Amino acid sequence: MPATPALETRDLTIRFGGHVAVNAVSCAFHPGTLTAIVGPNGAGKTTYFNLISGQLKATAGSVLLRGHDVSGLTASARTKRGMGRAFQLTNLFPNLTVMENVRLAVQSRAGAGLQLLQLWSHRRDLIEKADSLLESVKLLEKRNAMAGALPHGDQRKLEVALLLALEPDVFMFDEPTAGMSVDEVPTVLDLIHGIKARGDKTVLLVEHKMDVVRSLADRIIVLHNGTLVADGEPATVIASPVVQEAYLGISPEAAGQTMGEAAR
Template sequence: MLRTQGLTWRVGEVAIVDGVDIALAPGEFLGVIGPNGAGKTSLFNLVSGLRKPTSGTVWLGEDDVTALPPHRRARRGLGRTFQSSSVFGSLSVRENVRLAVQAHQGGSLSLWRRASSFAAVASAADQALETVGLGNRGEALAGTLAHGEKRKLEIALLLAGEPTVLLLDEPMAGVSAEDVPELVAVIRGLTRGAEATGRSVLMVEHHMDVILDLADRIAVMHHGALLACDTPDAVMAHRGVQEAYLGEGL
């Protein structure tokens, strides 16, 4: 679904991302961890097209997308969330998602457009809201949502684009402890749900309990390079990971 080879981004002589090779299988959940400054978000910026790599290649399926801008990667099935929440606070929850659906489907809100097309947009928006557990919050103003609910809304906006590969950049950031379990359940459903066949997730997260709960494999970054990429048990037992990230006493 997603593959990088030798992906590198240098600023002067410093390698922010250094020769990273990852491969994401259909339906797989790959977690990305590492100390602050390890290059995790920079890796996401390269994969999503916000940054141009110094060298290396990014593939979506069989397509080399290294030179494509973010919006063209999105059209090919790559969706991304960011660390900071970004929704239209003055619009309702449902209106936010309807705009995202329409942006994905194309066309304008013309008076000459078939009425059935509006129904299709509304239906897709409602389905995305149900998927993230906001089906009963459609009429609420997005700006009034609790932070955990805004995170769910951002995932609904992502789903509106019908991505096959989802990049989630620290979705638990700022979420209260009591809201974490619900958000974890939503994220688990992105690959495990009945409608998620083939959908894959690459997620950066600092909450180790969340990563261990969700991930099929964990990639560990350190000083911009990939230190390890294996099952959660294997990564937890990796001496280099313990020293670099989890601590000597683990």
Template sequence: MNSLETKNLTIKFGGHTAVDNVSFTVPEKEFKSIIGPNGAGKTTLFNLLSGQLKPTSGDVLLKGKNVTKYSPTKRTRLGIGRSFQITNVFPNLTVLENVRLAVQSKRGIRYLMHRHKDGFLDIKSEAYRLLELVMLTKKADYLAVNLAHGEKRKLEIAMLLALDTEILLLDEPTAGMSLEEVPAILDVIRTIKNQGDKTIVLIEHKMDMIMDLSDSIMVLFNGRLLADDHPSEIMKNEQVQSAYLGGLYDEHTA
């Protein structure tokens, strides 16, 4: 079964078509990466998938169900979790509290004034399990505002996992990171993939990371789908090379 699918997805802003008639599928538990030069429409496509934007035409389907008109909140409840290029955490709460609140939200449990938070032992245990997964247990009592950028990205992923999302949309998770921070987030994403219970769609510019993790790679160019294939086939695709890959390697190896 396909976890995620689009049919002729299009969005126009005035006279500009940012995503142009894009149709693709992501099979259940597959890892698909989306690449393309700046302005290709990658983040706009993510905004359409997660519900931040409504398409001019076309459809978004989740496990065969048309969710095109659904809000971001309703899509999250149905299993689509999305990270952003800019981290989206509660800065003045601790790392543990950020994840604990996400776990509570998923379970529909509201905070009760007369009940101490330690009473929710199973929730706290689940939060710690997720922090262990993203390698943040040692920072559980830190305020999120005091985390390094790469650590905030890991916390954001833990919060997405706490919502029990089946589909993770990761928008440039290494954006803004130092070279030293990248291996840690790469290990987290690889661990999630190896658990084998998530469908992951990744926007990223680091080709070594993409080639290492992806089951398939989709290439966008000027809002259009240029190619969608196995990584080895993408690397051999002359149209992709001329439109994008050569320039990418020049940009990131210079």
């Protein structure tokens, strides 16, 4: 494992008035790993994500990307440095087509600008890249549909395609399967598993569904009231009685049964 983490937070803290939403959280994340961030509602998971990606400015502490302090950079500047974020609520251009959404991301990554019409018709390679991304999320047949008219599950898949188009070093997924039907979930999970399997990307995942966490994560960190209370391999963290009862809402008996089923 590289000595310098791909991403690191050091004593990352944010206060809203007298409320400490994230309390001195220090964690390092390395390429080739997928870390699930779990905890009850209001634990600070999404706020922690917002601090890392630059949507919120920390009260104290720092965020480092490949060893460089990016705490003072905007969210867009962090994206240019290799940090990619998929939101709990979709973050699309609703009045553009599915293809137009993806092609803008592809053009941006290729340094070809963000024009809707200029250059695009002359860059067959970019068109093929966009089509390939839409195929990977099973949206190619909806390439001409308006993004805002898509069902919620398809909007989530489109957002994953946009994130893939940017080719970040650090992928951040905030409940990527929220609002999806049972049939749609495997498409996104397979994509995330593929990103992790490449071995050169760092993946952070906020997720409530423990079956999703078990299937993807090789590390779990648990937040409660903004404080890091557990950090380790999934089996160890899930088996901890204090995590089962206080932080994951799972009784020890149910967790033991679930772990036994997972092992079979």
